[in-house]
Every structure is written in C-alpha cells, then in structure tokens.
Amino acid sequence: MKSEVEYFAFIVNKDGIQPSPKKVEAILKVPEPENVKELQSWLGLVNYYRKFIPDMSTVLQPLNELLTKKSKWNWNENCKKSFLKISKFLSSTKVLAHYDPNVNIELAVDASPYGLGCVISHRYENGEERPIAYASRTLTSAERNYSQIEREALAIIFGVTRFHQYLYGRKFTLITDNKPLSLLLGPKTGIPMLAASRIQRWAIQLSEFETFLKKNGVKHILSAPYHPSSNGEAERAVRTFKQAMKTVKNESGTLSEKLCRFLLGYRTTPHSTTKRTPAELFVGRRLRTRLDTLKPNINERMQRQRSKTKPCRDIAKGEPVLVRDYRDNNKWKQGVIVHKLGPVTYQVQVGDLVWKRHIDQIREFVPQENKDIPNILENTKSDIDTELIIVPTCNSNRDTENSENNNESERTKITENKTVENANDTIITRRSERIRKAPERLIENI
Incomplete structure (x- = not known):
C-alpha cells in the first residue's frame, strides 16, 4: 500500500496535502517575464497553488498593476521583489493539514490597501497550528475607498464566505489585528447605532444563529438523529414535491416552468383542514386562476353592485x-x-x-316653437332697451300738456340717439311696445 499519492499536481498523504515538487521546480525555473503575456502565463501557474501562499493578493499587487490597460510595461524593483517572494513561498511551502471536524478551527484575516487575505487552520491540543488553506483577493476600485476598519470588516466577511463549508454549523475562533472590530462585531457587545450602515449589515450577517433565535423569541426544536419522521411536515412537503415532479416529467416546458406550474397549483389548492388556500392565508386574498373563468362569481357580484348605482343616460341613434x-x-x-x-x-x-x-x-336638444322670434327680438332689442315711458300726473291741463310735450321731446331724442353702447348685448326685455296715453279724467276738464 502506498503512503502517499500524487493527484492533479498535489501530493496527498496522512500528514496533509502539499504541492508536487516537480510542479514547484518548474515554476521556480521560470525566468523573469519580459512582457505582459509571459507575466500572465507565470501568474496562471502560481494561482494554481494559491491556497499555499498567504496574503497572495497583496504580494502580487505590483505585478497586477502591469496587467491593466492604462499602465505601460515597467519591470521595476517592486515587481522583482514580488516575483522573488512568491518563489520563496513556493520553495518553503508548509504541508497543508487535512480538515478534521473534531479539532478546533481558527480563521485569521487581514486587509491591506490593495487586497484581502485569510487563512483557516487547525489548533491542536499540543498548541501546534497547521494551516488548512489560504485565500486572498484584490480590492475593487470602490472597495479601495473604504476606511481601514471597513476593509478589515470586509476581510472577515470574505474569510467566512470563502471557507463557509468548513465553518458552517460549528464554533470557531476569529482572529483579527483590528481592536475596534472586536467591540463592534464581538459577541459580548451589541451593534452600535452610530456605526456605519455597512458594518451594521455585516454584524447581523456574522451574528450567531442561537443569539438570533433568542432575540426574536424563536424556539428551535431539533429532531432526533436518524429519525426523519420527527420532522413530519418537512418530509411530507418533500414527498409532495417529488410526486408532482414525477407527474409532470413528460410534459412540455423547462424544469423552471414545471416548477412554477406546480407551485401555482399547490398554493391555490384549498387545504383539507383550513378549507382555504395557502396563498389566501399568506396574502389575504385568493389568487386568480383559469378555474375562475369557469365560475365568474366575482363578475356577477360586480354587475349587481353596478346595478345599484345610477346608470348613464342612453341616447338613441338618430336623436x-x-x-x-x-x-x-x-x-x-x-x-x-x-x-x-x-x-x-x-x-x-x-x-x-x-x-x-x-x-x-x-x-x-329642445326645438323652439317659433324660430323667427329670436331674430325679431334681436332686430328690435336696441329700440326696446332704449325706450323710456313717462306717465304724467293729474295736476292740471297745463301740466298734462307740458308732460305730453316733454314725452314727445324725450322720445324724439332717444330715437335720434338710438346707437347702443354695447352692440353685442343680448339681453331681451319683455315689456310692451305700446305707447301709453294718460287717461281722461273729469277733474282735468273742469
């Protein structure tokens, strides 16, 4: 039986995993690149062993700047130092330990103005620390504008996300060199209200699940191991889903379309106990389906409601x-x-x-009985509006004669000046056109 095996340029044995010496030797023999293509080829070889090199993104920052479109090729002293430093890391690479779920885990993170780095390692009982894997990445142009404390917090989020498969569901120790973050994101202190909103979101993301349940009053009931029937509701939902997928297996459409049709049918089917659909219990109303077109009860109710209101007047054709x-x-x-x-x-x-x-x-439209009346009135409106009738008093014959003379002179003046001030005036008076005469009384003849 072999004590170790070489698999995809890695040596795997009982102690852990390490890069293949032949592959590392080939990388170390590569001369310094003289152009962009040679640099890209060398970086491709080095990135294959990225998890063996700590804080690789920060070390390679001078070389990554040469790959940008705006920069010209300039192999300076910083680029040469980065090239030699990577070669030194590969030549003295430690053997990465195998992941053991029974050994304590530590996650160390760090951030620089150019990149993020993290390493996950085991802490054994004798105090020895052995790395499991390294990870790093460069910062984007927006992330480079973050403050130092925000970059350190971003490094924590990056490390937890990258090694999620190792950390999920178990306790681990998080190591950072930023003291304020231990107060902002620590388990013994709450999230300050004055902290940046970005850090507050990250603090909620990193909070313990048990603490979240306690704060929100959720009672988490765990089922017994190897007894799936304890979680009967979840198992029944999985069984219903499997049956539905088998039923629509031969139907047309993509898997996503079949899933959407199943969910629509499941959410619009009344439950045997509640007699109501899950969608109605969730959103407070029934979802509209094709079955509603066969039973248009809603339309009938709308028609009855409309019949109670005053209908619009109807005008016949030709009216x-x-x-x-x-x-x-x-x-x-x-x-x-x-x-x-x-x-x-x-x-x-x-x-x-x-x-x-x-x-x-x-x-x-209301037809008028005599259509000529408005024209006649319009022709005579100025005369009618300007006539002034004065009734004489019964003082004496002399007064009567004077009054009649005055009336005639008044009418003469008005007739001569019949020009109307407002020619567009449409007011029609209804008083009589007859010229009134004073009655003859006996007292006036005496």
Whole structure:
C-alpha cells in the first residue's frame, strides 16, 4: 500500500496535502517575464497553488498593476521583489493539514490597501497550528475607498464566505489585528447605532444563529438523529414535491416552468383542514386562476353592485342633440347621433363633419316653437332697451300738456340717439311696445 499519492499536481498523504515538487521546480525555473503575456502565463501557474501562499493578493499587487490597460510595461524593483517572494513561498511551502471536524478551527484575516487575505487552520491540543488553506483577493476600485476598519470588516466577511463549508454549523475562533472590530462585531457587545450602515449589515450577517433565535423569541426544536419522521411536515412537503415532479416529467416546458406550474397549483389548492388556500392565508386574498373563468362569481357580484348605482343616460341613434364646439364662440351646435362607440362615447353628425364626443359634452336638444322670434327680438332689442315711458300726473291741463310735450321731446331724442353702447348685448326685455296715453279724467276738464 502506498503512503502517499500524487493527484492533479498535489501530493496527498496522512500528514496533509502539499504541492508536487516537480510542479514547484518548474515554476521556480521560470525566468523573469519580459512582457505582459509571459507575466500572465507565470501568474496562471502560481494561482494554481494559491491556497499555499498567504496574503497572495497583496504580494502580487505590483505585478497586477502591469496587467491593466492604462499602465505601460515597467519591470521595476517592486515587481522583482514580488516575483522573488512568491518563489520563496513556493520553495518553503508548509504541508497543508487535512480538515478534521473534531479539532478546533481558527480563521485569521487581514486587509491591506490593495487586497484581502485569510487563512483557516487547525489548533491542536499540543498548541501546534497547521494551516488548512489560504485565500486572498484584490480590492475593487470602490472597495479601495473604504476606511481601514471597513476593509478589515470586509476581510472577515470574505474569510467566512470563502471557507463557509468548513465553518458552517460549528464554533470557531476569529482572529483579527483590528481592536475596534472586536467591540463592534464581538459577541459580548451589541451593534452600535452610530456605526456605519455597512458594518451594521455585516454584524447581523456574522451574528450567531442561537443569539438570533433568542432575540426574536424563536424556539428551535431539533429532531432526533436518524429519525426523519420527527420532522413530519418537512418530509411530507418533500414527498409532495417529488410526486408532482414525477407527474409532470413528460410534459412540455423547462424544469423552471414545471416548477412554477406546480407551485401555482399547490398554493391555490384549498387545504383539507383550513378549507382555504395557502396563498389566501399568506396574502389575504385568493389568487386568480383559469378555474375562475369557469365560475365568474366575482363578475356577477360586480354587475349587481353596478346595478345599484345610477346608470348613464342612453341616447338613441338618430336623436337630435346639442354638442360642445370648441372652435367657435357659440359653444353648442346642433347635431344628430350617428353611432354609439361605448357606454359614454358617441359619434355625432354636425353638418358635413362627424365628431366624437363624451356624454358630458352632449345636451338634449329642445326645438323652439317659433324660430323667427329670436331674430325679431334681436332686430328690435336696441329700440326696446332704449325706450323710456313717462306717465304724467293729474295736476292740471297745463301740466298734462307740458308732460305730453316733454314725452314727445324725450322720445324724439332717444330715437335720434338710438346707437347702443354695447352692440353685442343680448339681453331681451319683455315689456310692451305700446305707447301709453294718460287717461281722461273729469277733474282735468273742469
């Protein structure tokens, strides 16, 4: 039996995993790159062993700047130091330990102005620390504007996310060199209200699940191991889903479409106990499905409700009406209904034109008994409006004669000055046109 095996350029044995010496030797023999393509080729070889190199993104920062489009090729002293430092890491690489769920885990994180780095390791009972894997990445242009404390917090989020498969569901020790973060994100202190909103979100993301349950009053009941029937509701839901997927296996459509159809049918099916659909219990109303078109109860209720309100007046075809005209001072013109376009919209024939009008723009047409009367009144309105009748008093014959003379002179003056001040005045008076004469009394003849 072999004590170790080489698998995809890695040596795996009982102590852990390490890079293949042949592969490392080939990387160390590569000369310094002279152009961008050679640098990209070398970085591709080095990135294959990224998890063996701590804080790799920060070390490679001078070399990564040469790959940007705006920068010119300039192999300076910093680039040479980064190249030699990576070669030194590979030549003295420690053997990465195998992950053991029974050994304590530590996660160390750090941040620089250019990148993030983290390492997950085991802490054994004798105090020895052995790394399991390294991880790093460069900062984006927006992340480089973060403050140092925000970059350190981002490094924690990056480490927890990258090694999620190792950390989920178990306790571990988080190591950072930023003291304020231990107060902001620590388990013994709450989240300060004055902290940045970004750090507050990260603190909630990193909070313990048990603490979350206690603060929100959730009682987490764990089922017994190897007894799935303890969680009967979840098992029944899985069984229903499997049956539905087997039923629609031969139907047309993608898997996503089949899943959507199943969820719609499941959420709109009344429960045997509650007699209501899950969607109705969740959103407070029934979801509309194709079954509703077969039983239009809602439409009937709407029709009954509409019948209680006052209906719109109906105008028959061919009925004479008055319609609103927005082009002339005479705002209303006579027309005839041609066609009913909708409940409140009509086509009206006005002369040679056909207008479309709302029922609010249509009035009932009332024909006049004598159409010549308005013309006669318009012709005589100035005379009628300007006539002034003076009735004489019965003092004496002399007074009567004087009054009659005065009346005649008054009428003569008014007749001569019949020009109306306002020619557009349309007020029509209804007093009589007859010229009144004073009655003859006996006392006046004495």
